[in-house]
Amino acid sequence: MGENLKCSNCDNQATVHLTQIINNKIIKVDLCESCAQAKGVTDPEGFSLADLLNKSHVPTHEEDSSLQCPDCGLTTADFRRTGRLGCSSCFTVFASLLRPVLEDMHVGTCHKGKTPDVALSRQSITVQLDKLEKALAKAIDEEAYEDAAKYRDQIKSLKEEAENYEYSQS
């Protein structure tokens, strides 16, 4: 055990085993002699794990290099430099860059644990309400009163459902 580790950067046998603490996170890297030299591991301050991840894992296709999150403004370059995402929308925008990184980082690539059930059902009710209220406004606008009445009933029952849900949880 521990004798045949491969270099995180190339396929040579790793001889330098580095446990780095970056922003209070412990990250372990194994490097071969020459990659360790090239990465400046002798000077830990000058060594950036984000750089290493970029070069070895994040594909550098032209089409992927100019992504930007519409919500927080994070760019591909930002992501490569910091290794951090900026907001929940980033996960949709950068999903293709993220997946290969996750493969090496974790046990699997798909979540298997707990889900925030209460929050999710509340969110889906909010989304549905939003849709229905827009439809209602449109129906009134078009003087489609039969449709409007139908939407109004649906909104009422959804709101009741949401309230009951909250009571039953607390």
Added chain:
Amino acid sequence: MIEPLLNCKDAELTHNTQKATPVVLSTRLRLARNLLGTPFPERASLAQRSDILSKCSDHLSGLGKMKKGSFFEISELSDLEKQVLVERHLISRELCESQQGSGVYINKAQTCSVMINEEDHLRIQFLKTGFHLKNVWKQIDRFDTELEEHLDIAYDSEFGYLTACPTNLGTGLRASVMMHLPGLVLSDQMERVIRAVNQLGITVRGLFGEGSDATGHVFQISNQQTLGEQEGDIIDRLGNVLKTVIDHEVNARFKCLEDSRSKVLDQIGRAYGVLRNAHVVNSAEAMNMLSLLRLAVDFEMLPESNRAEIDRFFIECQPGHIQHATKSEIEPDERDVCRAKKLREELGSLPALDFDKLADLT
């Protein structure tokens, strides 16, 4: 500001006289969570950060667990106060350096702390003296569920709980156990153990020291991966590895006694002498001597009741705590004098080491 916290007589790690156990000091679980609709703290504006801070602290103050708890805005704490909280593991170094609009909620017994606007909007931490992974998971899980009843948590069916750093995706769960491993260190096996557990996706980090160099033979051992596995499986896997580490540690201790009995007893005896008589003790020396004294308790050379007291000194002999107790920022030289004085006074009533007890053990 933090005095009520420090003076609290039922703080889990410093005043829990019953539950201190050999080898394992404490169990600590952390969940990373973010709210929908606002960028993560690093990319949020001050207005957005303040909004998250007040929203989260309002909600937290209503939870039963936080009754009589304390809330601190980081910008209102002095550097020394922040250092004390870091030394107690109630906040992270990163939170200390965060911009305005960050805070922490800590419950009365200091078993639960929630950092707001650290790397993620919420970092929830639960801890308990001793080895209790399953029990602490149950508690933090319940708290987390209560929290999400009124907060819209950022979640994705593929990536799980969304976090700023990909290393926390999925469950957002970091489970760590603080272990006292003098046997493995003294018998030169620690590096081998670190290598072996690293291969199993488990991280070892030295404690009570800057960076990763260990003093006091105390290590924090935790899971590295958070995605692709259920919380229960993460905990079971870590727990099984730790049980093996405990076995190795116990064996190493007895082996040390067998192979180099005089050397081990000499080290313990010297530690006892230094702690009770020295007038200048730096932080690293204090940790290492206290570690040997804890070993003496485990070897039954000192009463069991002294173990919790030693664990309290592990915390109270760190630089921040020493300075805070003297109410001033003092130079390291002066600190070493204060530390030695505290140890002399508090350990003055310690009974003599019973070297004969040890004979029964081997």
